[in-house]
Amino acid sequence: MEDEPCLLSxxxxxxxxxxxxxxxxxxxxxxxxxxxxPTVTAATTAPSIAPNQTAADPTGIxxxxxxxxxxxxxxxxxxxxxxxxxxxxxxxxxxxTFSCPLSALAAAVQSDSSSADEKxxxxxxxxxxxRRSRALSSESVVQTLHCLKRxxxxxxxxxxxxxxxxxxxxxxxYAEIMHILSHSRQGKMLVSLFCDIVSPTGSGGPxxxxxxxxxxRTCASxxxxxxxxxxxxxxxxxxxxxxTIDMLSHLCRLGYVPSAWACxxxxxxxxxxxxxEMVVAAYEQLKCSQxxxxxxxxxxxxxxxxxxxxxxxxFQLWVEMIELGVRPHEYSSFVIGLCDxxxxxxxxxxxxxxxxxxxxxxxxxxxxxxxxxxxxMKLEVAEKVLDLKAKxxxxxxxxxxxxxxxxxxxxxxxxxxxxxxxxxxxxxxxxNCHIAxxxxxxxxxxxxxxxxxxxxxxxxxxxxxxxxxxxxxxxDAYCKLGNMNEAVKLLNEMMTRGLAPDRIHYTCLxxxxxxxxxxxxxxQVFEQMLKTNIVPDIVTYNILASWFCRTGxxxxxxxLLGHMMDQGLENSVTYGVAIDGFCxxxxxxxxxxxxxxxxxxxxxxxxxxRTAMVRGYLHSGSTGLAYKLxxxxxxxxxxxxxxxxxxxxxxxxxxGNVKGASTVCSMMLEKGVVPDRISYTELxxxxxxxxxxxxxxxxxxxxxxxxxxxxxxxxxxxxxxxRAGQFKExxxxxxxxxxxxxxxxxxxxxxxxxxxxxxxxxxxxxxxGNESRGLLLRTKHNKLWGNMxxxxxxxxxxxxxxxxxxxxxxxxxxxxQGLFDEMLQKGLKxxxxxxxxxxxxxxxxxxxxxxxxxxxxxxxxxxxxxxxxxxxxxKTLRFRKAQSHP
Numbered sequence: 001m002e003d004e005p006c007l008l009s010x011x012x013x014x015x016x017x018x019x020x021x022x023x024x025x026x027x028x029x030x031x032x033x034x035x036x037x038p039t040v041t042a043a044t045t046a047p048s049i050a051p052n053q054t055a056a057d058p059t060g061i062x063x064x065x066x067x068x069x070x071x072x073x074x075x076x077x078x079x080x081x082x083x084x085x086x087x088x089x090x091x092x093x094x095x096x097t098f099s100c101p102l103s104a105l106a107a108a109v110q111s112d113s114s115s116a117d118e119k120x121x122x123x124x125x126x127x128x129x130x131r132r133s134r135a136l137s138s139e140s141v142v143q144t145l146h147c148l149k150r151x152x153x154x155x156x157x158x159x160x161x162x163x164x165x166x167x168x169x170x171x172x173x174y175a176e177i178m179h180i181l182s183h184s185r186q187g188k189m190l191v192s193l194f195c196d197i198v199s200p201t202g203s204g205g206p207x208x209x210x211x212x213x214x215x216x217r218t219c220a221s222x223x224x225x226x227x228x229x230x231x232x233x234x235x236x237x238x239x240x241x242x243x244t245i246d247m248l249s250h251l252c253r254l255g256y257v258p259s260a261w262a263c264x265x266x267x268x269x270x271x272x273x274x275x276x277e278m279v280v281a282a283y284e285q286l287k288c289s290q291x292x293x294x295x296x297x298x299x300x301x302x303x304x305x306x307x308x309x310x311x312x313x314x315f316q317l318w319v320e321m322i323e324l325g326v327r328p329h330e331y332s333s334f335v336i337g338l339c340d341x342x343x344x345x346x347x348x349x350x351x352x353x354x355x356x357x358x359x360x361x362x363x364x365x366x367x368x369x370x371x372x373x374x375x376x377m378k379l380e381v382a383e384k385v386l387d388l389k390a391k392x393x394x395x396x397x398x399x400x401x402x403x404x405x406x407x408x409x410x411x412x413x414x415x416x417x418x419x420x421x422x423x424x425x426x427x428x429x430x431x432n433c434h435i436a437x438x439x440x441x442x443x444x445x446x447x448x449x450x451x452x453x454x455x456x457x458x459x460x461x462x463x464x465x466x467x468x469x470x471x472x473x474x475x476d477a478y479c480k481l482g483n484m485n486e487a488v489k490l491l492n493e494m495m496t497r498g499l500a501p502d503r504i505h506y507t508c509l510x511x512x513x514x515x516x517x518x519x520x521x522x523x524q525v526f527e528q529m530l531k532t533n534i535v536p537d538i539v540t541y542n543i544l545a546s547w548f549c550r551t552g553x554x555x556x557x558x559x560l561l562g563h564m565m566d567q568g569l570e571n572s573v574t575y576g577v578a579i580d581g582f583c584x585x586x587x588x589x590x591x592x593x594x595x596x597x598x599x600x601x602x603x604x605x606x607x608x609x610r611t612a613m614v615r616g617y618l619h620s621g622s623t624g625l626a627y628k629l630x631x632x633x634x635x636x637x638x639x640x641x642x643x644x645x646x647x648x649x650x651x652x653x654x655x656g657n658v659k660g661a662s663t664v665c666s667m668m669l670e671k672g673v674v675p676d677r678i679s680y681t682e683l684x685x686x687x688x689x690x691x692x693x694x695x696x697x698x699x700x701x702x703x704x705x706x707x708x709x710x711x712x713x714x715x716x717x718x719x720x721x722x723r724a725g726q727f728k729e730x731x732x733x734x735x736x737x738x739x740x741x742x743x744x745x746x747x748x749x750x751x752x753x754x755x756x757x758x759x760x761x762x763x764x765x766x767x768x769g770n771e772s773r774g775l776l777l778r779t780k781h782n783k784l785w786g787n788m789x790x791x792x793x794x795x796x797x798x799x800x801x802x803x804x805x806x807x808x809x810x811x812x813x814x815x816x817q818g819l820f821d822e823m824l825q826k827g828l829k830x831x832x833x834x835x836x837x838x839x840x841x842x843x844x845x846x847x848x849x850x851x852x853x854x855x856x857x858x859x860x861x862x863x864x865x866x867x868x869x870x871x872x873x874x875k876t877l878r879f880r881k882a883q884s885h886p
Contacts, residue, residue: 136167145176152184156193171206175214182219182227190227194234212256225259232262241270245282252291260292267300276308283317293321295329302334311341332362335369344372348385355388363389367399374407379416382407396427398435405435409442417442431459433467440473452477468499472508479512484521487512503529507540514547519556522547538569542577549581554590557581572598572605576612583616591616607633611640614648623651627660639671649679653686661686662699674706681713688720696720711737715748722755730755746796749788753799757806797823801834808841816841832864 141162148155159177163169169177174197181190197205205211208231216224228251235244248258248266263286270282283301286293298321305314318334328334331354338347347369354361366389373382386400401424408417417439421431436459443451456474460466471494478487487509491501506529513522526544529536541564548557557578564574575598582591595613599606610633617626626648633640640648645668652661661683665675675683680703687696700717703709714737721730734752738744788795795803800823807816820838823830835858842851858864 136162138170138172141167141169141173142176145173145180149180149183152180152186152189155180156186156189169205171210171214174206174211175218178211178215178227179218182215182223182230185223185226187226187230187233190230191234191237194231195238198231198234199238209250209254212251216256225257228256228258229262229265232258232266236266236269241266241274241278241282244269245285248291249285249288258291260294260296263291263293264296264300267297271300271304276304276310276313279304280313280317293324293326295326297321298326298328299333302337306337306341309341311338311343311346314338314341315343315346331359332365335361335365339365339368339372342372344369344376344378345381348373348381351385351388355392358392361392361394363394363397366392366394367397367403370400371403374403377407377411379404379407379411396424396429398424398429398432401429402432402435406438409438412442412446414439414442414446414448431462431464433464433470436464436466437470437473440470440477444473444477449477449480453481468494468502468505471499472505475505475508476512479508479515482512482516484509484512484516484518501534503534503537503540506534507536507543510540511543514543517551519547519551519553535567536569538571538574541569541571541574545574545578546581549578549587549590550585552585552587554582554587572603572608575603576608579609579612579616580619583619586620588616588620588622607638607640610638611644614640614644618644618647618651623648623655623657627652627657627664630664634667634671639668639673642668642673642676645673646676646679649675650682653682656686656690658683658686658690658692658695662695665699677703677707677710677713680707680709681716684713684720685716688716688723691724693720693724693726708740711742711745711748714742715745715751718748718755719751722751722758725758727755727759743791744793746788746793746799749793749795750799750802753806754802757802757809794826797828797831797834800828801831801837804834805837808837808844811841811845813838813841813845813847829861832858832862835862835864 141159144158145155148158155177159169159173174193178190178193180186181193194208197208197211212224212227212231215227219227231251232244232248235247239247244266248262251258266286267279267282271279279301283293283297286297298318302314302318305311305317314334314337318328322328331350335347335350338344338350347365351361351366351369366385370382370385370389373379373385382404386404389400390396401420404420405417408414408420421435421439424431424435436455439455440452443449443455452474456466456470456477459470471490475487475490478484478490491505491509494501494505506525509525510522510529513519513525522544526536526540529540541560544560545557548554548560561574561578564571575594579591579595582588582594591613595609598609603609610629614626614629614633617623617629630640630645630648639645645664649661649664652658652664665679665683668675680699684696684699684703687693687699696717700709700713703713714733718730718733721727721733730752734744734748737748788799800819804816804819807813807819816838820830820834823834835854839851839854839858842848842854
């Protein structure tokens with residue numbers, strides 16, 4: 001085969017001339033190389049170069065091979081690899097001999113400036129690459145890498161270049177380059193190398209564990225640890241979290257000891273790429289593999305769990321790792337994480353523990369715990385946290401005190417709030433406008449309007465920059481006191497201080513004028529509000545509409561409602577307020593007219609309007625009309641609100657329409673609305689009064705299924721059974737009530753005493769002698785009386801009345817008088833019923849003087865109706881006449 005021509009530069013020819021062993025050219029000599037044309041076609045041989053060895057010129061143009069052929073390097077074919085080698089030839093020339101094998105790319109050089117005829121024939125690139133890759137061996141590559149071990153970057157470039165020309169690296173070459181990079185701690189290069197090996201889409205390589213085993217035999221422990229770190233990083237790049245964790249655990253099982261950095265790096269990777277459950281699983285797997293977990297590991301795990309709002313699990317792992325001897329770097333972030341998840345009790349427990357150990361905690365952590373405990377209204381615990389904060393040496397700030405003051409004001413405990421204000425001032429912390437607002441609002445809710453004014457002036461004089469909220473509270477206080485002049489002054493004062501009034505302030509003034517009945521001034525404020533381009537809200541219109549209707553200003557009310565329509569604020573609630581106002585003012589007909597107009601016209605939330613009309617009927621005493629409207633609404637598939645239903649049930653029961661009340665309850669249940677306990681009790685009481693104990697029992701049992709009855713409902717049923725002569729059922733209910741843990745009161749015992757007396761007189765009294773009767777009566781009374789004393793129930797006037805009445809009817813006046821005297825000794829004031837029972841008893845036994853004395857005492861000490869008084873006087877008079885004329 002004819003030799004291929006080569007293109008030589010003058011510099012390359014000069015370099016070639018310097019070699020004594022340069023062979024004669026195959027076609028002519030190189031005698032005239034110096035000074036020749038810049039472009040020379042030549043081919044040489046270098047017989048002194050051993051097989052599988054190469055040498056190169058410093059310009060990177062020539063490559064000497066074992067067969068004596070000089071090939072030129074085509075830079076444009078492999079710019080990356082060639083560029084690396086062009087920078088490294090000077091290093092190679094510094095070596096004493098060419099005994100170290102060197103590799104480079106062989107390529108044919110073509111001159112872009114030559115014509116098509118002048119271009120030489122070249123060997124195809126792929127043939128050259130295959131030829132050069134066959135020229136390299138694992139031994140030569142290992143030797144070259146070994147020679148480059150002090151230049152790890154050059155070694156890695158050489159490794160990659162040989163791979164790019166088609167050389168397949170084996171275990172020995174990989175082991176050598178891995179050893180060089182690990183020993184020199186070239187992390188980026190080593191990670192890149194590992195990625196090529198472990199990546200599913202990479203070029204591949206020897207088994208990674210075999211390489212690590214070789215590295216373990218040949219490297220120091222710190223170098224091996226560095227390699228493991230790089231391997232783990234490569235796995236996080238090429239694989240998912242689970243595969244990375246499995247690889248780390250496998251290394252540990254094989255006896256490798258991953259560093260804490262590797263464990264934390266994996267945990268961070270899992271936290272960023274997976275959920276908190278995966279983080280916990282990774283922690284458990286690392287712990288089982290006995291890997292090193294430190295404070296950073298704890299921080300990574302807990303932070304991930306807090307992010308997933310799994311504070312309980314974070315706290316569990318936190319305690320577990322502390323028990324294993326891991327000491328956190330700092331505790332503040334952990335406490336804050338618990339607070340972010342709403343676990344304020346756990347956070348408080350942590351603070352207690354670290355305070356004993358005198359571990360520094362940031363003030364913000366204490367404040368967050370105080371704020372959370374205050375939101376949960378655990379104020380005593382929050383105060384303890386404030387004390388812990390002081391013991392830790394943290395300077396008091398406004399935040400902790402502000403949270404406590406705000407919460408105590410919500411609880412209407414203004415005294416405790418003021419105590420904390422004093423503590424703030426003692427520590428030199430000034431009260432701000434927010435704290436001032438909490439205090440003033442608390443005074444207002446407690447009805448201490450005068451205190452609102454006093455403290456407002458105190459805050460203002462102290463130099464606190466008060467905001468619009470505080471001014472509004474003070475204005476509202478002046479309005480409630482009827483001092484509208486001062487309220488207006490505050491409005492003007494606000495504006496001079498640069499605080500622009502809003503609709504809340506104007507609405508406050510309007511309400512104040514309405515409370516005084518000064519509708520004209522209220523309208524003036526309303527007009528001023530409109531002139532300043534402040535749009536009234538629904539509250540403002542409701543206040544005006546209500547007072548217009550209450551004062552009978554029907555025309556003004558209609559004008560106001562029309563103005564609302566123009567503003568697009570037409571609302572069923574406002575119409576409902578107007579209807580309620582008309583009804584309260586006694587203008588039921590105007591309310592009905594307004595209701596019919598709006599209902600016919602149609603409006604959103606029509607149920608609110610119908611509810612208002614039902615309430616209006618009830619307020620006006622038109623229970624029948626309210627019931628008819630309720631039925632019409634129910635037949636249309638709607639229902640008025642539960643409060644109106646409850647009022648309707650009560651009204652129907654009072655008027656004796658028990659069937660109607662029962663219908664209302666049934667319809668409520670059909671619509672899924674459960675009547676309240678009061679409505680059930682009213683309905684049961686109405687049936688008991690009507691003597692229909694069967695229906696009363698049915699509704700009572702239905703109540704039991706939905707709402708647990710209270711002592712009042714049980715008492716109503718027991719009283720109904722007693723009046724109906726079913727005392728056994730009453731006793732059964734009493735036992736049932738006590739077994740449920742419902743404590744009976746004095747009225748319950750009075751009902752039982754009264755029922756027991758009636759039962760005794762009706763069923764057991766006849767046929768008994770006086771002595772037996774007295775024993776029976778005392779036995780039953782003493783049993784109930786003793787039961788009352790056992791549970792600490794003191795008898796009231798009604799209990800004494802029942803007992804005294806029973807003893808009088810049984811003829812035991814002496815015992816009855818003793819109970820009456822006992823009643824007076826306890827400070828209980830007898831009513832007309834007690835006096836009447838004793839007076840009847842004395843009259844029946846002919847002791848008229850005692851009866852008349854008691855009658856005189858009753859007139860002096862009680863308010864007795866004329867009918868009762870007339871009856872008693874007539875009775876004593878009849879008995880006196882009977883004694884005078886036997």
